[in-house]
Amino acid sequence: MSIIGDILATTRDDTPDETGASVTYLIRKANVSHSRISKILETLVQQGLLEQMTSERACKYKISQKGREFLQAYRGFREFADTFGLRI
Amino acid sequence: MEFVLEIILNLIGFVVGLAIGIFAHVGFKSTGSPTLFRLTIAFLSISIGFGVVWIGYMAESLIIHEGKIVPWVQTLGIGITTVGYFFIAFSHSIKSFFPKSRYFKSIIVPLFVIPGNSIEHIIRSISFILLIYGTIETIMSYMENRKGSTIFVASGLGLLALGEFLGWYSVVFPGSLLYFISISTKIVGLGALAVPISKVPLMGMKFGGSL
Numbered sequence: 001m002s003i004i005g006d007i008l009a010t011t012r013d014d015t016p017d018e019t020g021a022s023v024t025y026l027i028r029k030a031n032v033s034h035s036r037i038s039k040i041l042e043t044l045v046q047q048g049l050l051e052q053m054t055s056e057r058a059c060k061y062k063i064s065q066k067g068r069e070f071l072q073a074y075r076g077f078r079e080f081a082d083t084f085g086l087r088i
Numbered sequence: 089m090e091f092v093l094e095i096i097l098n099l100i101g102f103v104v105g106l107a108i109g110i111f112a113h114v115g116f117k118s119t120g121s122p123t124l125f126r127l128t129i130a131f132l133s134i135s136i137g138f139g140v141v142w143i144g145y146m147a148e149s150l151i152i153h154e155g156k157i158v159p160w161v162q163t164l165g166i167g168i169t170t171v172g173y174f175f176i177a178f179s180h181s182i183k184s185f186f187p188k189s190r191y192f193k194s195i196i197v198p199l200f201v202i203p204g205n206s207i208e209h210i211i212r213s214i215s216f217i218l219l220i221y222g223t224i225e226t227i228m229s230y231m232e233n234r235k236g237s238t239i240f241v242a243s244g245l246g247l248l249a250l251g252e253f254l255g256w257y258s259v260v261f262p263g264s265l266l267y268f269i270s271i272s273t274k275i276v277g278l279g280a281l282a283v284p285i286s287k288v289p290l291m292g293m294k295f296g297g298s299l
Binding site for chain 2 (some may be wrong): 001070073075076077079080081082083084085086087088
């Protein structure tokens with residue numbers, strides 16, 4: 001769950017340019033393997049939380065409006081779990 | 089006076105538990121987090137447990153008029169509430185619930201043995217242990233994150249534990265102030281549990297389907 005939060009937060013706040021974040025960049029930020037992040041990114045695109053931007057060089061990912069709303073809710077619930085000393 | 093305090097305590101417990109339980113459920117539906125699922129079960133159980141006892145007291149004061157709540161209703165309510173406390177403790181990992189230390193056992197075992205003649209008091213003892221466990225784990229989390237809202241939860245669970253202990257101990261001194269102190273302590277504890285949820289930034293939050 002926290003990996004998803006990290007990926008969405010990176011694509012919202014920390015992209016290197018306006019075209020979005022590359023897989024390599026996201027791997028470095030979320031600190032997960034390529035195979036694992038590929039599955040997560042596929043799910044997030046399917047769920048409409050991320051937008052896949054295909055360019056000549058590589059696939060890049062940008063957060064969607066639904067992703068922004070999810071990230072805001074996720075942070076609220078993470079805060080809620082934190083108050084109980086738990087991790088979401 | 090005793091009836092009024094019990095009705096207030098159980099109504100507050102029902103409302104606070106329901107509010108936190110619904111919030112955790114919405115979180116679970118939105119994020120699919122198992123932690124939030126366990127908190128949903130925990131607080132809905134706590135709410136239902138307090139609700140059952142509240143209904144018992146209301147039925148007694150409005151319909152039955154025997155001067156005492158039906159014992160099995162009280163036991164059922166406390167039992168359901170204990171399930172809720174179990175899930176809070178379980179969320180913090182139950183691995184150290186039955187430690188091998190003889191010293192620790194010497195503290196825990198009497199809590200089960202002394203009130204062994206009553207199911208209600210056994211359940212109260214279990215509630216006390218689970219609440220203490222949850223309190224300790226929450227305090228340890230506070231030591232890590234230093235969030236003010238976490239200390240409210242720790243205080244709430246601690247006060248509920250103290251209330252349970254005093255309620256159990258008041259059996260030894262029936263008719264004393266201990267019982268009223270026990271109920272008052274639990275009311276304050278429930279209030280402390282309700283504080284953090286009021287601080288969660290809900291403004292502008294939109295909830296969609298599960299991930």
